[in-house]
Amino acid sequence: MDKVTINQHVSFSKMIQGFWRTHTWEWSSQQLNKYLHELVDRGITTMDHADIYGDYTCEGIFGEALKLSPKLREKLEIVSKCGIVLPSDELSWTNGHRYDHTKAHIERSVNRSLTELNVDYLDSLLIHRPSPLMDPNEITEALKELVTAGKVKSFGVSNFNKSQYDLLNNNLVCDKLHITLNQLELSPYTLDALDDGTINHMYKDEVKVMAWSPLAGGKLFSSEDAKAQRIMNIIEPLAQKYQVTASGIIMAWLNKHPAQVMPVLGTHQISRIDDALAGFNITLTDQEWFDIYTASLGHDIP
Ligand SMILES: NC(=O)c1ccc[n+]([C@@H]2O[C@H](COP(=O)([O-])OP(=O)(O)OC[C@H]3O[C@@H](n4cnc5c(N)ncnc54)[C@H](OP(=O)(O)O)[C@@H]3O)[C@@H](O)[C@H]2O)c1
Numbered sequence: 001m002d003k004v005t006i007n008q009h010v011s012f013s014k015m016i017q018g019f020w021r022t023h024t025w026e027w028s029s030q031q032l033n034k035y036l037h038e039l040v041d042r043g044i045t046t047m048d049h050a051d052i053y054g055d056y057t058c059e060g061i062f063g064e065a066l067k068l069s070p071k072l073r074e075k076l077e078i079v080s081k082c083g084i085v086l087p088s089d090e091l092s093w094t095n096g097h098r099y100d101h102t103k104a105h106i107e108r109s110v111n112r113s114l115t116e117l118n119v120d121y122l123d124s125l126l127i128h129r130p131s132p133l134m135d136p137n138e139i140t141e142a143l144k145e146l147v148t149a150g151k152v153k154s155f156g157v158s159n160f161n162k163s164q165y166d167l168l169n170n171n172l173v174c175d176k177l178h179i180t181l182n183q184l185e186l187s188p189y190t191l192d193a194l195d196d197g198t199i200n201h202m203y204k205d206e207v208k209v210m211a212w213s214p215l216a217g218g219k220l221f222s223s224e225d226a227k228a229q230r231i232m233n234i235i236e237p238l239a240q241k242y243q244v245t246a247s248g249i250i251m252a253w254l255n256k257h258p259a260q261v262m263p264v265l266g267t268h269q270i271s272r273i274d275d276a277l278a279g280f281n282i283t284l285t286d287q288e289w290f291d292i293y294t295a296s297l298g299h300d301i302p
Pocket of ligand 1 (some may be wrong): 222269
């Protein structure tokens with residue numbers, strides 16, 4: 001599996017495992033530890049988390065599995081996110097649903113993530129969502145201190161549009177820092193980031209793009225969704241032509257974009273990981289790429 005350079009300290013695997021759904025897998029630490037080894041054996045070394053996943057439980061589940069193989073951490077790149085607050089009976093400061101990008105909250109969240117994940121540093125910290133109240137000066141101060149303390153090796157954002165990215169990045173560059181990643185919802189089902197110029201803007205600034213829900217959270221496989229059906233009517237014959245599954249074609253579709261898009265998959269079935277990986281050996285023609293794109297739009301391009 002190819003690596004993508006994020007900065008001078010960090011490279012990610014081209015395909016990434018997401019842990020948003022981990023609390024639903026109902027796995028023992030031993031089962032999750034085995035799955036992590038299976039991923040690493042396939043070159044999938046980048047693991048995507050957020051403080052809030054599973055009502056603040058998923059990082060802890062991962063940390064327990066990592067404890068069983070302490071040396072495994074050196075082979076992984078661990079990403080986490082902060083900035084969303086959800087109500088939780090367990091945590092005293094989560095008394096509501098809001099965004100919190102204050103320095104105090106960013107530091108509190110990172111310190112908790114490190115403890116839960118059972119690691120000393122994050123390879124990347126992402127600001128999970130933009131906030132109408134975000135103050136780029138305060139976020140910059142927090143990130144600067146986290147980098148200096150060695151707790152974070154790189155940082156980025158998620159779900160930021162062009163202007164939200166510019167607001168923060170213009171402030172960061174004054175301190176010789178910069179955003180390296182933007183994690184965006186992107187799949188053949190969800191084209192917004194492609195069409196609204198966000199991905200172009202990231203490409204211009206050499207900011208790497210992580211695509212969350214690259215299979216539309218499984219919706220692409222639903223026979224009851226008319227848009228998914230339109231897209232799958234194009235994908236299925238291509239899967240036959242290239243001798244892969246539909247998810248392989250979806251990976252090839254994402255991989256064709258010049259911005260080095262890194263899909264963040266949410267499956268917990270290793271056979272489905274293998275299906276997706278097979279897509280990285282395929283190059284779709286431009287026409288095939290556009291056939292999937294226009295099926296998603298629901299009309300022809302001008
Ligand atoms: N930054 C953000 O705001 C944000 C938001 C959402 C998610 N994320 C990240 O993105 C990651 C992935 O999200 P996602 O879980 O929605 O991604 P996804 O890969 O699009 O969907 C995975 C889901 O689809 C199911 N599925 C059904 N058929 C499948 C098939 N043939 N192949 C593979 N999966 C199939 C999987 O079930 P099985 O497990 O049974 O295979 C799983 O529940 C999350 O874990 C998280 O790290 C980020």
